[in-house]
Amino acid sequence: xxxxxxxxxxxxxxxxxxxxxxxxxxxxxxxxxxxxxxxxxxxxxxxxxxxxxxxxxxxxxxxxxxxxxxxxxxxxxxxxxxxxxxxxxxxxxxxxxxxxxxxxxxxxxxxxxxxxxxxxxxxxxxxxxxxxxxxxxxxxxxxxxxxxxxxxxxxxxxxxxxxxxxxxxxxxxxxxxxxxxxxxxxxxxxxxxxxxxxxxxxxxxxxxxxxxxxxxxxxxxxxxxxxxxxxxxxxxxxxxxxxxxxxxxxxxxxxxxxxxxxxxxxxxxxxxxxxxxxxxxxxxxxxxxxxxxxxxxxxxxxxxxxxxxxxxxxxxxxxxxxxxxxxxxxxxxxxxxxxxxxxxxxxxxxxxxxxxxxxxxxxxxxxxxxxxxxxxxxxxxxxxxxxxxx
Numbered sequence: 001x002x003x004x005x006x007x008x009x010x011x012x013x014x015x016x017x018x019x020x021x022x023x024x025x026x027x028x029x030x031x032x033x034x035x036x037x038x039x040x041x042x043x044x045x046x047x048x049x050x051x052x053x054x055x056x057x058x059x060x061x062x063x064x065x066x067x068x069x070x071x072x073x074x075x076x077x078x079x080x081x082x083x084x085x086x087x088x089x090x091x092x093x094x095x096x097x098x099x100x101x102x103x104x105x106x107x108x109x110x111x112x113x114x115x116x117x118x119x120x121x122x123x124x125x126x127x128x129x130x131x132x133x134x135x136x137x138x139x140x141x142x143x144x145x146x147x148x149x150x151x152x153x154x155x156x157x158x159x160x161x162x163x164x165x166x167x168x169x170x171x172x173x174x175x176x177x178x179x180x181x182x183x184x185x186x187x188x189x190x191x192x193x194x195x196x197x198x199x200x201x202x203x204x205x206x207x208x209x210x211x212x213x214x215x216x217x218x219x220x221x222x223x224x225x226x227x228x229x230x231x232x233x234x235x236x237x238x239x240x241x242x243x244x245x246x247x248x249x250x251x252x253x254x255x256x257x258x259x260x261x262x263x264x265x266x267x268x269x270x271x272x273x274x275x276x277x278x279x280x281x282x283x284x285x286x287x288x289x290x291x292x293x294x295x296x297x298x299x300x301x302x303x304x305x306x307x308x309x310x311x312x313x314x315x316x317x318x319x320x321x322x323x324x325x326x327x328x329x330x331x332x333x334x335x336x337x338x339x340x341x342x343x344x345x346x347x348x349x350x351x352x353x354x355x356x357x358x359x360x361x362x363x364x365x366x367x368x369x370x371x372x373x374x375x376x377x378x379x380x381x382x383x384x385x386x387x388x389x390x
Contacts, residue, residue: 001141001142001184001185001186002136002137002138002140002141002142002143002144002145002184002185002186003143003144003145003182003183003184004133004136004137004144004145004146004147004182004183004184004185005043005046005048005144005145005146005147005180005181005182005183006133006147006149006154006157006158006180006181006182006183007039007062007146007147007148007149007178007179007180007181008148008149008150008151008154008175008176008177008178008179009028009032009056009058009059009061009062009148009149009150009177009178010028010029010032010033010035010036010039010058010061010062010177010178011028011029011031011032011035011177011207012026012027012028012029012032012058012177013026013027013028013029013327013330014026015029015177015207016029016031016323016327016359017323017324017326017327017328017330017331018092018093018094018222018224018225018324018327019090019091019092019093019324019327019331020085020088020089020090020091020092020093020096021082021085021089021090022081022082022083022084022085022086022088022089022116022119022152023056023081023082023084023085023089024085024089024090025056025057025058025383026056026057026058027057027058027381027383028057028058028061028062029359029360030358030359030360031205031207032058032062032177034205035177035178035201035205035207036061036062036064036065036178037065038178038200038201038202038205039062039065039066039178039180039200040065040066040069041200042180042200043065043066043146044069046144047144048066048067048070048072048144048145048146049072049140049143049144049145050072050075050140050143050145050146051063051066051067051070051072051073051074051075051145051146051147051148052074052075052076052077052080052136052145052146052147052148053074053075053076053077053080053147053148053149054076054077054078054080054081054082054148054149054150054153055076055077055078055080055081056081056082056150057383059080059148059149059150060074060076060148062148062178063146063148065178066146067146077132077136079128079129079131079132080129080132080147080148080149080150080153081149081150081153082125082149082150082151082152082153083119083120083122083125083150083152083153083156084116084118084119084120084125085116085119085120086115086116086117086118086119086120087116087117087118087119088116088117088119090331092224092225092226092227092324092327092328093224094224094225094226094283095226095227097224097226098226103116109169109170110122110155110156110166110169110172111166111167112166112167122152122156122166123166125152125153125156125157126156126157126159126160126166129149129153129154129156129157129160130157130160130161133147133157133183133185133190134185134188134190137183137185138188151174151175154175154181155169155172155174155175156169158172158181158183158192158195159172161183161190161192162192173195173196174196174208175195175196175198176196176198176201176206176207176208177206177207177208178198178200178201179196179197179198180194180196180197180198180200181194181195181196181197182194182195182197210320223284223289223316223319223320223321224324225282225283225284225289225290225321225324225325226282226283227280227281227282227283227292227328228280228281228283229276229279229280229281230272230279230280230281230291231276232265232268232269232272232279237281238265240281240288240291241264241265241268241279241291242261242262242264242265244290244291244309244311244313245259245261245264245265245309245311246259246261247311247313247314248309248311249261252346252348252349252371253348253371258370258371264309267308268293268308268309271293271294271295271296271297271308274296274297275296277294277296277332278293278294278295278296279291279292279293279294280292280328282312282316282324282325282328284316284321287315288313289312289313289315289316289321290310290311290312290313290316290322290325291309291310291311292307292309292310292311292325292328292329293307293308293309293310294306294307294308294329294332294333295307295308296336299342300336300338302340303337303338303339303340304338304339304340304341304342304378305329305332305333305336305338305340305341305342305381306341306342306343307329307341307342307343308343310322310325310326310329310343312325322355323359326341326359326379329341330381333381334381338381339380339381339382339384340378340379340380340381340382341361341378341379341381342376342377342378343356343361343376343377344367344369344374344375344376344377345374345375345377346369346371346372346373346374346375347366347372347373347374347375348371348372353375356377356379359379360379360380361377361378361379362377362378362379363375363376363377364376364377364378
């Protein structure tokens with residue numbers, strides 16, 4: 001009999017940024033690394049003979065919790081990858097829902113009729129998952145194996161082992177990041193000992209503890225943003241941009257003294273005319289929720305992506321949605337070969353400093369502003385290891 005621990009990857013960018021990351025190669029978040037440490041502690045005294053993972057960064061990195069301390073090699077397999085989402089990869093959940101609400105409903109219901117354009121169906125990932133797990137078990141008879149995979153992959157594969165058909169998937173729960181499912185496999189017969197166990201996570205680092213959608217089966221239970229182009233040739237968009245700049249200034253400094261609103265608008269127009277992607281309006285449903293302004297030329301020679309302005313309306317602040325604007329920045333800059341995000345933040349803006357530092361920005365210097373120092377801050381978004389995990 002093979003004992004097989006089937007483990008979901010740690011919290012990754014898609015989980016945090018509310019973007020669709022099926023086979024998109026996303027990174028682990030800072031919180032995800034805390035989950036990996038907790039997983040390492042859980043398995044410290046558990047004998048493991050072999051470790052497998054999908055060939056994506058988030059699973060391979062999570063697998064380090066077991067294969068590094070135990071001195072084992074890591075075996076990667078493409079058939080352990082997440083459900084392929086085709087043309088939907090790295091799009092926001094809310095944006096896709098607006099474009100194709102019917103198909104998104106099929107996804108949420110785990111319908112066998114679901115298939116993103118160019119992607120996989122749930123029956124296909126079931127078939128792939130079952131074949132991969134049984135093959136790994138057959139390769140390791142009478143041994144204990146750890147296999148690192150993905151949430152939808154695990155949910156559908158385990159459902160097949162439990163005899164739960166595609167139309168009864170509501171019976172299946174959702175696994176937390178780094179949740180563990182234990183399988184006993186003997187000559188192709190699978191016993192599910194337990195599933196989706198996240199007892200090694202405290203509420204402070206559990207991903208599901210911070211989200212509501214899984215409780216209600218509705219991804220709109222949390223505020224998911226989508227991004228509309230900002231057209232500065234239109235008076236409504238120009239007004240929203242200028243009023244956003246003035247509100248941000250007044251909120252920080254208490255008045256509009258030294259606020260060069262027209263100068264901000266002129267700079268935004270120049271960047272927007274050079275590349276319309278540089279300016280987006282964050283939307284919550286049908287309401288304007290914020291502004292994201294990028295400068296695609298600044299710092300490009302240093303492989304940095306510069307964030308000129310990141311703003312949320314007062315109604316959307318303190319709801320945990322600002323990080324989705326960071327996610328949009330990553331989505332635009334990473335394909336351009338940028339491996340860092342850079343921005344400046346006033347030394348007096350303590351709430352913004354706390355926000356940026358929470359999500360991985362580090363202070364790298366300072367420059368003079370009209371109301372004191374502006375901290376230069378950077379966040380690494382590349383794939384090269386930034387030091388040892390353990």
